[in-house]
Amino acid sequence: MKRRIPILLKVILLGIVVSILTSGTALVVSHFNQKKQVEKNYLDNINHTLDAVDEVFTNNDSTNTDAYVDAFDYSKQYIKKIYDEDVEKRQQGENESFAEYAKYYAELYPWLYPHDPHFGFLTKPEADLKAAYYTITNLLNNFQMSSDTISVFAYYIDENNRMVFLADTRMDDSERKENDYFHIPGTYYQLNEGDISTSEKHPILVLDGYQTRYTAVYSRDEVNPELIAYVSIQYSLDKVHQETLNIFKNELLIMGLSSIVLIAIYTLFSYLLFVRNINKLSKASSDIRERLVNKKMKDVVDIEVKSHDEMRDLADSFNEMERAIINYVDIIHKEAVEKERTNAELNVASKIQLDSLPNRTFDDSQTSIRAYIKPAKEVGGDFYDYFYLDDHRLALIVADVSGKGIPASLFMMKGKELIKSAVQSSKSLVDAISSVNKILAKNNNELLFITSFIGVIDFKKNKINYVNAGHEKPYLVSNNKVIKLDGVSNIVLGVEENYAFVEESHEFKKGDYLLMFTDGLNESINKNNEEYGYARIEEALKDSSALPLDEVINRINTSFDSFTNSKDQFDDVTMLLVKSCSNELKLHYHDSDFHIITDAVDQFNEKFSFLNEKTKASVGVILDEILNNYISYEKKDGLEINVEFSLVKDGLQLVLSNNGSDFNPFKNHQEKHLDKFDDEIEPGGFGLTIVKDLAKSYSYECKNSHPTITVVVE
């Protein structure tokens, strides 16, 4: 990740770069110009001084000129004499010690510097030389003072091109340092080729690495002036360079300081104008969640930008945006709460609706009922119902209200209660349905309607009466035969007030079962837009007579799910299956086979698996005892025994009859009860004692010449 550089730092860096570039360039340019100018001025001054020297020696009006020329001449002659005598000693070498100089010096100018510790022994005066020397040095000192130079010195050049020194202003410089060399009169310096450049009026002579400019001093012979000596001004540009450098440094310092102040002001303004406002906006943006959550419009704190510029526009936009967002969040929040509440209510409605339907499973002695309902939405328009009209007539309803959701479900609740009360109270099914239809059709402004299959099974007559009000045709499965109850299709309920409904009927034997369903089943489509259809339902019902109803539902669901293969269910799916159970056992005794007793108990347990274990065990014992009693009494092959079970209000009633002779086993029967063990106990006679004890009631009669025992078990 790249390093984060705050904008303020960038602003500062930019300021520094800009100020270095602008003021630095200006400073450097001005420095070089200044340096050039100073150099020029300096050299001009040197040249002017040399002009002044020339002036002194060529001024015919000046009375001093002769004196100067004479002094030079005298000095030259005097030095020349000493120099010629011992020239080898006089070379001014760099390796010679100061003491050596002192020695020459002492020989030449013993009157000078009596106070100097180095020259303290020099006391002997030579008046003329002293006078000439002072004349020259005074003159040279004047020149030195008029120009900023290192020194002004005089010399002549001998026939061997040696500079032989006559005087040097530095000699009596009281501030001279110990090792500050000066040209000692009488010593020489060997000139080399190129030391002198003569291109200018005052030629340049490089002496020991120092630049000098010189002019010549001639005698005042007008015809043939004699070259007496030269006067050189030794100067150093380093010194002026140093000065300009110092100026440059000062300027740099001032410029640096002013730049810093400038940058500070610039930064401050940048901060005030941009950075501060950007930071405000940035903070507000990053806090937006906090600013928005649970905030009411009145709590909004505007971002204040005082400047009237684009930053202000940006802040205004931001504030506006924030208000807009809060407004929308508020709206969305309200909608979400509303939706949540509606959903919760729908869930409750759905629960109430489902709770209003009877149990999904119902079993009794004559019927077995299984219901399956899968709503597509939270609340749907499908419903089923079943209820007994008396002990052998069962009413069945499967219906589908047009539309979905709350309206459909409200209409459904109304329809369900209407149908139930009408079927319960009317003399015939047609009367019931006609009255329901009338009520629903009146004031049906929403134009909702109900398709419905309403049937009544009579378990005694083994018959079903039904009215199909525009509903899916149900299937009757009888002995593995799949029969579509394909009769009159009446109009749907709730549309035509005075419609005359037609009632039909069909045989409904023991062991038969009926499958009623809503169009959510057969009309569901798969992704190829194909309907599940009747054919697939019929396929699932094949050879299903012996199956428990739960297994039939599983078969249909498996087939349905593999066909639709989709999680999105378009419509409610409702199924109601009702089976007429056979509750009669016909037992045939032969070949002394008592296993018919075991079979009878097994069949009872299978039919009445819904009863509790205690009841089933009691019935088992009673069956065992009475059947054993019948068989033991008659002792004949071909004895036919009929057992009929039925649920009565006291409990389960067993009616056992046979085709034998009239014999009441309860008559004169004595209960047998043992108090203690002894070897004489007779093993028989306990059976009826047990039956009488376990039964809630028992009786015997001979019906149509069939001995019949009736027992009721709690």
Added chain:
Amino acid sequence: MEISINHGAELVITIKGRLDTVTSQEFTSAVEKEEIKEGVVVIEAKDLEYISSAGLRALLALKKSLASQNKELEIHHLNPVCQEVFKVTGFNNILTVK
């Protein structure tokens, strides 16, 4: 009905299912085959669905046979219906019911 017989300190006869007209004969013949060395015979009846008078006769016969050898017959864990049958017939007085 299933019968399993385990020898040990006591002879334990576990009956699963019904002890009725048909199965009591199986019970009697199964028990008769056993050589009973133990002093106590226990009928484990926790899985006994019900017992009818035929079953009681079989138990009485076993009781008589054991009594002649001075052996005890106990019946354990009867369900409520079996308890009722034992009570009404007085079998709880001649067998040790636990």
